Amino acid sequence: MSGGHEETRCTAVVDGSLILTEAGAIAYADVRVPRVPMPGSAYLRIVNQRLVQDRVIRFERAGTDREGNTLAQVWVDGENVNERIAAEAASLAES
Amino acid sequence: MATGEIERTERDEGRITDEGIADLGSRIGKPLRHLSRDVVVTQEWIDRFALGIGDLNPIWTDPLYARRTRYGGTLAPPTMVFCLSGWDIGTGLPGVHGMYTGCDIEWFDVIRPGDELASHGHLCEISEKHGSFAGRSVLQGTETVFENSAGAVVARARNYNLRTERRAARERGSQQQVQHATYSPEELAELELIALRHTVRADLPRPGAEVEVGEALSPVVKGPLTATDVIAFMRAGFGGILEGLFMYAHDTAVIWRRRHPRAVIRTPWGYDDSPEAVHWDDYLAQQAGVPAAYDLGPQRISWMAQCATSWMGDDGFLKRLAVRVRRFVIMGDAVTCTGEVSAKRDAGDETEVEIALLATNQRGEPVADGTATVVLPR
Numbered sequence: 341m342s343g344g345h346e347e348t349r350c351t352a353v354v355d356g357s358l359i360l361t362e363a364g365a366i367a368y369a370d371v372r373v374p375r376v377p378m379p380g381s382a383y384l385r386i387v388n389q390r391l392v393q394d395r396v397i398r399f400e401r402a403g404t405d406r407e408g409n410t411l412a413q414v415w416v417d418g419e420n421v422n423e424r425i426a427a428e429a430a431s432l433a434e435s
Numbered sequence: 436m437a438t439g440e441i442e443r444t445e446r447d448e449g450r451i452t453d454e455g456i457a458d459l460g461s462r463i464g465k466p467l468r469h470l471s472r473d474v475v476v477t478q479e480w481i482d483r484f485a486l487g488i489g490d491l492n493p494i495w496t497d498p499l500y501a502r503r504t505r506y507g508g509t510l511a512p513p514t515m516v517f518c519l520s521g522w523d524i525g526t527g528l529p530g531v532h533g534m535y536t537g538c539d540i541e542w543f544d545v546i547r548p549g550d551e552l553a554s555h556g557h558l559c560e561i562s563e564k565h566g567s568f569a570g571r572s573v574l575q576g577t578e579t580v581f582e583n584s585a586g587a588v589v590a591r592a593r594n595y596n597l598r599t600e601r602r603a604a605r606e607r608g609s610q611q612q613v614q615h616a617t618y619s620p621e622e623l624a625e626l627e628l629i630a631l632r633h634t635v636r637a638d639l640p641r642p643g644a645e646v647e648v649g650e651a652l653s654p655v656v657k658g659p660l661t662a663t664d665v666i667a668f669m670r671a672g673f674g675g676i677l678e679g680l681f682m683y684a685h686d687t688a689v690i691w692r693r694r695h696p697r698a699v700i701r702t703p704w705g706y707d708d709s710p711e712a713v714h715w716d717d718y719l720a721q722q723a724g725v726p727a728a729y730d731l732g733p734q735r736i737s738w739m740a741q742c743a744t745s746w747m748g749d750d751g752f753l754k755r756l757a758v759r760v761r762r763f764v765i766m767g768d769a770v771t772c773t774g775e776v777s778a779k780r781d782a783g784d785e786t787e788v789e790i791a792l793l794a795t796n797q798r799g800e801p802v803a804d805g806t807a808t809v810v811l812p813r
Contacts, residue, residue: 352631360631377486382493383500386637393632432499 345400350392356384356425358409359392367409368422369402373429380432387428392416448602449530449697451571459527459575462558469521470556470579472675476511476519478548484515484671488737489657489664492635494749504638504749511546513753514740516581516590517733519546520554521675523577524596525710530697532604532710532723533596535732536574537759537805540592544583545752551584559593569599569607569724594733601700604724613726616659616767616797626769629656636748643779643786643811650776652746652790657738658769658797660730662715668734669714681709717766727765735764735803739792742774743807746790751811758792758805769797774807786813 348363356373359366374381392414399412414421449455478498485495493500494510501509524533546552556579564572574597581590618626634653657664674680681698683691692699692707699707700719713720717727736758744753764770771794778789787810794803 352628354631360628376491377482377496379497379499382491382497382635383637385491386493386635389634393634435499435503 345398347396347398349396350394353385353389353393355381356388356429359388359397359414361397363399363410365409366399366412366414367405367407368425369411369413371422371426371429373425380429383432384425384429388421388425391419391421391424397421449528449532449600451528451531451573451598451600455528455531456561456563456573459558459561459573462527463561464557464559466555466557467521467523467526467577469675470523470554470577472520472677473551473553474519476515476546476548476550476552478509480518480672481509481511481515481548484518485512487668487671487673488512488514488734488741489667490737490741490744492741492745493637500637506545506547506749509548511548511550512737512740512744513542513546513590513756514540514733514737515546515671516540516542516579516592517737518672518674519552519581520556520579521677522673522680523556523558523594524674524680525598525698526558526575526577528573528598529695530601531573531598532569532601533598534723535760536595536597537732537757537803538592538594538736539755539757540590541755542590542753544587544589546589550589552581552589553584554579554581556580564597566597567607569604571600571603573598599724601723605722607724613763613765615727615765616769618659618769618797622797623659626656626658629654629771633745635745636751638749640750641746641748641811643781643788643813646776646779646786646788646811648776648779652742652774652776654774655738655742655745655772656769657735657772658764659767660764660769661766662728665714665728665730665734668731668737669711673731673733674711681711683709720765725763725765727767729766730764730768730770732760732803735760735770735794736805738770739772739774739794739803739805740807742772742792743790743809746774747788747809747811751809753807754787754810755808756805758803760803762796762800762802764796764802768802770794770802777806781813784813786811 357368777791790807
């Protein structure tokens with residue numbers, strides 16, 4: 341399944357775990373966040389924008405989701421975005 | 436049906452007359468019953484409004500997030516005042532169409548869930564106009580004041596309507612050259628991209644000292660406009676429930692039509708509908724001289740306000756918003772709202788920022804412009 345790391349640029353953020361890139365739509369693998377407009381979703385979308393919008397990201401493919409988006413682990417500046425979003429979601433729920 | 440049938444002919448469409456204008460003038464300063472309303476703001480209501488304008492700022496709708504802000508909870512989008520009282524689109528001049536032309540709103544405090552607000556309003560000015568759209572017309576303004584349970588004024592809103600004769604607007608046909616927009620897949624993708632790329636400052640501080648004149652705000656795109664967009668806005672209760680906009684159904688509508696037989700618009704099938712249906716029914720909009728169903732002015736103004744509130748962040752306060760609505764936005768139009776800092780001045784530990792707002796359609800034509808005044812921590 342894994343094909344090594346690739347690079348692309350993020351052009352827009354759909355929500356906390358789905359982004360648009362020059363390589364197509366990428367959904368963060370193993371990340372479950374509230375869907376817009378449920379509580380928590382709007383802020384996680386903002387966090388995601390701050391992390392990746394207009395940035396060059398590195399990603400490792402992990403299949404496709406039901407909508408045909410690429411599932412992937414994503415990094416920006418060495419930080420694992422999937423893990424960061426999951427942590428932010430947990431922090432929001434616990435605050 | 437011979438008994439009590441409402442006889443309606445073309446002459447039932449209202450006319451602007453000297454007598455009608457004089458009657459309207461005599462009402463200036465007198466309270467308007469439908470602008471008097473007591474409401475309790477709820478989170479569900481805020482959700483309906485914020486989602487009705489497509490504003491995903493988490494301080495409106497996200498209690499999980501908002502409890503971490505200085506307010507400790509969610510707020511109402513400032514332009515929700517459009518839904519917190521009744522609405523005046525047609526005092527006087529029965530059967531003469533009313534078209535919203537703009538606002539000048541001042542806020543003195545934030546609005547939160549649980550707030551009990553009382554509103555009262557009156558007709559504050561009228562003036563006769565002559566324009567290409569419908570010839571003789573009347574500009575009328577109302578002022579609505581919102582007070583909290585302690586009697587403090589939370590907001591004061593002036594709203595303006597242009598009263599036009601439907602027949603005159605149809606016959607002049609000044610809007611007939613306007614066509615329903617079509618888009619290539621690339622154009623639609625571009626609109627979607629701008630919408631998705633809109634940024635919300637949220638919990639990142641925006642000190643007034645760091646703001647620069649000429650700074651551009653993240654644009655907001657709304658459209659291509661659909662009937663669903665309009666209904667989502669109406670679902671927030673725009674214009675009031677008991678009195679205000681003519682959003683009555685079934686038995687209530689029957690009674691309302693009996694009381695206001697000249698306010699209705701006749702469908703091509705021979706029955707009547709509310710004049711509000713011009714916002715989702717092309718035929719009825721055409722009866723008012725507009726080429727297709729069109730958005731609501733307060734809806735568009737709320738999109739423009741979003742530009743400013745997304746930019747200012749959680750610690751900012753929208754103090755004033757003055758907008759002039761300039762062109763129809765019809766179904767299929769896509770509106771881009773932009774903003775630019777035009778001035779700033781320091782006052783104590785705060786900075787007051789003026790933002791020039793502009794809304795343009797997909798043809799690049801301005802459809803509204805105005806100014807927002809935002810207060811930021813210095």
